[in-house]
Amino acid sequence: MSRTDTGAPERPTGTEPTEPDRQRRSLTERLLAVRELSLLIALGLLVLVTTVRNDRFLSGQSVKDLLLGCAILVILAVGQTLVIVTRNVDLSVGSILGLVAFATGTLFLSAPGTPWPVALVVGVALGALCGVINGGLIAVARVPALVITLGTLYAFRGVDYYWASGRQINAADMPSSFLRLGNQTVLGVPVLFLVALVVVAAVGFYLRSYHSGRELYAIGSEPAAARLSGIPVGRRVFAVFVANGALAGLAGVLYAARFGTLDAAAGTGLELQVVAAAVVGGVAIFGGSGSAYGAALGAVLLTTIGSSLAVLRIDPFWQQAVVGALILAAIGLDRLLALRVAARLRGRSAHGA
Amino acid sequence: MTADAPGTDGAPLLVLDGVTKSFGAVAALRGVHLALHAGEAHALVGENGAGKSTLVKILAGAHPPDSGEMTLDGQPLRLRGPADARAAGIAVIYQEPTLFPDLSVAENIFMGRQPLRGLRRIDSAAMNRDAERLFQRLGVRIDPTRPARGLSIADQQLVEIAKAISFDARVLVMDEPTAALSGVEVERLFAVARSLCERGAAVLFISHRFDEVFDLCHRVTVLRDGAWVSSDPAADLTVDEVVRRMVGRDVSSLYPKQVAELRDTLLEVRGLTRAGVFTDVSFSVRGGEIVALAGLVGAGRSEVARAVFGIDRYDAGEVRVAGRGVPAGRPGRAIAAGMALVPEDRRQQGLVMELSVERNATLARRRALSRLGLLLGGAERAEARSWTRRLQVKAARLNAPVATLSGGNQQKVVLAKWLATEPRILIIDEPTRGIDVGTKSEVHRLLSELAGEGLAILMISSELPEVLGMADRVLVMHEGRLVRELSRAEADETSIMYAATGQGVTA
Structure with a gap:
């Protein structure tokens, strides 16, 4: 019995020397990169084809419209990524956006002198409150988030309708400083898009580089194992819904600033676009994988398809079909990549006798 | 010791x-x-x-x-x-x-404790290095950056x-x-x-x-x-x-092996090859015979079994049941030909943990038990009852989820599921892994009984006493090849381990 063999760091014979210090990108990360690259290529091809057919597609105004158009979807998709990564889903984001947008208008209507940063804070806080309701119900009821947020989708929208009771808020009711936020550009880039970029970068960085961010992936990948590893699963999931609510609130304020005209139906049906953007962006619907960058690219791609089909004068019917095909293609690509990786990993076992 | x-x-x-x-x-x-x-x-x-x-x-x-x-x-x-x-x-x-299957191996090890650098960010390079160091200490080579899936x-x-x-x-x-x-x-x-x-x-x-x-x-x-x-x-x-x-009692005999008369060859495998996994594997199993496939973990034993059963494809070779070829990659045809596979990982491959004992036991027989495409509870329950009684499955109720059973009883349910298809060939991978002594000997007695009834049994086992106690013949695999065939008389711990570690094979 080799009592002295304490497994000290001396290298066992028979293994090739390893280079632990070699800088290399992890296999897991490389996969994500491949996935995001494929989205960029698809986006590039789409822009290229559309521009060849109609060179106005790349004109300054058109690009500006595109960036403006995708900003809100990008923010929502990134928020949804936080949720989906934990093997949950939030269907209430469209309703939260509508409720917050209407609340923002009402705030300006009832207190005309309100500076816009205050409206922003109020909107984000209201969104976060909706997230608290979602997260709280999920934690208490122990029912899948799909069902809870389907309920709050109607509940929040109902509150919105009750509150608005048929009224509409117009741009004239809101201060111009606030409305400028929705259209202003910095060096030609819309402020809205810059806000979206900041959100993408912050969430992407958080998910990749922080303990709690990685724990979200762990929760989505294998909830039982996450519990056994001492991850506070309930608390993390609750926080994720609050964060997503806050981001939906932010999107609601920006929606109000951009469109100016608000009624209780704002953002209806947006939740499915948001989930579609995340899935096209490579966020696995069963959790555990995907990135904020991918989801953002998915949102940009979906928006670009919309405007490019309009530029190409293609029937809106086809737009739906193309989005559908894109979702299926994205899922197919994910599956293909998974199979390729499985094939490569086969036989790369640690055992060889 | x-x-x-x-x-x-x-x-x-x-x-x-x-x-x-x-x-x-x-x-x-x-x-x-x-x-x-x-x-x-x-x-x-x-x-x-x-x-x-x-x-x-x-x-x-x-x-x-x-x-x-x-x-x-x-x-x-x-x-x-x-x-x-x-x-x-x-x-x-x-x-x-x-x-966590989606996360890298290193992240799996250090989840929640990943080494940090500035701004409390995770230092992936350090994490991978630490993981590599741990694996060196254990003397194994696993890429810390690969996903745990697979x-x-x-x-x-x-x-x-x-x-x-x-x-x-x-x-x-x-x-x-x-x-x-x-x-x-x-x-x-x-x-x-x-x-x-x-x-x-x-x-x-x-x-x-x-x-x-x-x-x-x-x-x-x-x-x-x-x-x-x-x-x-x-x-x-x-x-x-x-x-x-x-x-709380004496276990009379852990390996109640009966000598069964050998009948015709039922399973014949010729030159089976799957690139990078196993190469040129040929063997045959006769009715009434228990053939053990021994070797170290990773030698390719389970993979051969999966290929024979048609779960995985193979690149060359053929599988014949009672002289007739079985197409590759078609588990349905393998079942129809009379094969049954009890997999190594019963949680993932053998049982639907949330379903009831009776549902699991009759899962492979849905077709035969259904009338006009409908699965009626009565037939299912009767079938499940007869098999669970024969195998002495200890379950509170037949409609209790399988997840609530102990490991040994889960294994019996898997066995019941496959025996209900009345196979002629039973491939069983690690039949008693994680099973207690009492149930172990029951499983062994059952296998021996089945062989006595004329079944051809191919048993994969990493437990040498089990191999030695149960098998009529021992096939030893090493790095994807069948390197040795030992009769019951020739087989002992030394001869098997010798072959399994690749010694005595042309170096």
């Missing part, structure tokens, strides 16, 4: 006193005592269902005990969750691996071990860590466990393999039916004595 107990006069590090735990009406633990001393490896043995895994869950903080005291270093210990157990320095290697069971177990030792725990709990490991890896694991002991940690080791228990442990605690039976220095015990205490 027996390790002598070092001075254990000092106060124990971790004490459980009178711990009870019930799940509903079932008492899993009834007043269990356990005292772990620093620098000592302590074995916990008992049949499946004796409460070992429940005890592990309590130590891990996953279940709170209903009553009883726990102390660590003389201080009362209250665990409100796994995080508390970690904070107290208790690391656990669970029986079933608990990995790791073999043995590799998953190694990642679990790496995770547990990365804690530098004061108490290391190992719930059957060796079930999927090969001999070399077990030795490595034990070397690490001993070095932890030397540094003053306490180790709790759970295993059904007595040679390992007596090799590693200084003290043995026996549980039976959730109750504490005894705790003694290993030096004062023999295997027979431990088994007697575990089952």
Whole structure:
């Protein structure tokens, strides 16, 4: 019995020397990169084809419209990524956006002198409150988030309708400083898009580089194992819904600033676009994988398809079909990549006798 | 072999006193005592269902005990969750691996404890380096950056071990860590466990393999039916004595092998090859014969079985049942030809854990039991009842989810499922992995009986006593090739291990 063999760091014979210090990108990360690259290529091809057919597609105004158009979807998709990564889903984001947008208008209507940063804070806080309701119900009821947020989708929208009771808020009711936020550009880039970029970068960085961010992936990948590893699963999931609510609130304020005209139906049906953007962006619907960058690219791609089909004068019917095909293609690509990786990993076992 | 107990006069590090735990009406633990001393490896043995895994869950903080005291270093210990157990320095290697398939191996090891750099960011390079260092200590090569998805069971177990030792725990709990490991890896694991002991940690080791228990442990605690039976220095015990205490009776014969008359060749495999996995595998199995496929973990045994059954494709070769070819990659056709496969990982491949015992037992027979495409409860229940009775499955009710059964009984349900298809050829992968002694001998008796009825049985097993006790012939695989065929008379531990480690093969 080799009592002295304490497994000290001396290298066992028979293994090739390893280079632990070699800088290399992890296999897991490389996969994500491949996935995001494929989205960029698809986006590039789409822009290229559309521009060849109609060179106005790349004109300054058109690009500006595109960036403006995708900003809100990008923010929502990134928020949804936080949720989906934990093997949950939030269907209430469209309703939260509508409720917050209407609340923002009402705030300006009832207190005309309100500076816009205050409206922003109020909107984000209201969104976060909706997230608290979602997260709280999920934690208490122990029912899948799909069902809870389907309920709050109607509940929040109902509150919105009750509150608005048929009224509409117009741009004239809101201060111009606030409305400028929705259209202003910095060096030609819309402020809205810059806000979206900041959100993408912050969430992407958080998910990749922080303990709690990685724990979200762990929760989505294998909830039982996450519990056994001492991850506070309930608390993390609750926080994720609050964060997503806050981001939906932010999107609601920006929606109000951009469109100016608000009624209780704002953002209806947006939740499915948001989930579609995340899935096209490579966020696995069963959790555990995907990135904020991918989801953002998915949102940009979906928006670009919309405007490019309009530029190409293609029937809106086809737009739906193309989005559908894109979702299926994205899922197919994910599956293909998974199979390729499985094939490569086969036989790369640690055992060889 | 027996390790002598070092001075254990000092106060124990971790004490459980009178711990009870019930799940509903079932008492899993009834007043269990356990005292772990620093620098000592302590074995916990008992049949499946004796409460070992429940005890592990309590130590891990996953279940709170209903009553009883726990102390660590003389201080009362209250665990409100796994995080508390970690904070107290208790690391656990669970029986079933608990990995995150989407995350990298290194992240799996260091989840929640990843090394940080500026701005409290995770330092992936350092994390991968640390993981590599752990694997070197264990003497295995696993790429820390690969995703955990697709790791073999043995590799998953190694990642679990790496995770547990990365804690530098004061108490290391190992719930059957060796079930999927090969001999070399077990030795490595034990070397690490001993070095932890030397540094003053306490180790709790759970295993059904007595040679390992007596090799590693200084003290043995026996549980039976959730109750504490005894705790003694290993030096004062023999295997027979431990088994007697575990089952409360004498186990007459663990390997009740009957000699069956050999009939015609039923399964014939010629030149089976799957690039990078196994090469040119040829063998045949006759009716009434039990042929064991032996070899180290990773030698390609399970892969051959999967290919023969049609789950995986193969690049060359053919499979014939009773002289007729079976198409590759078509499990349905293999079943129709009379083949049945009881897989190694019953949780993932053999059972639908949430479904009831009867549903699982009749899963492979849905077609035959249905009338006009409808599956009627009556036929299903009758079928399930007859098989579960024959195999003596211990389940509260036939409609209880399989997940609630003990490991041994789950294995019986898998067997029932396949035997219900009335196969002529039974391929069984690790038939008694993680099963207690009593059930083990029942499974063995059953296999022997089935062979007697004319079934051809191909058994994959990593337990040499099982191979030697059960098989008429032993085929030994090494690195994807069949390197040796041994008759029952020729086969012994030395000859099998010799071939399995690739010695005596043209170098």
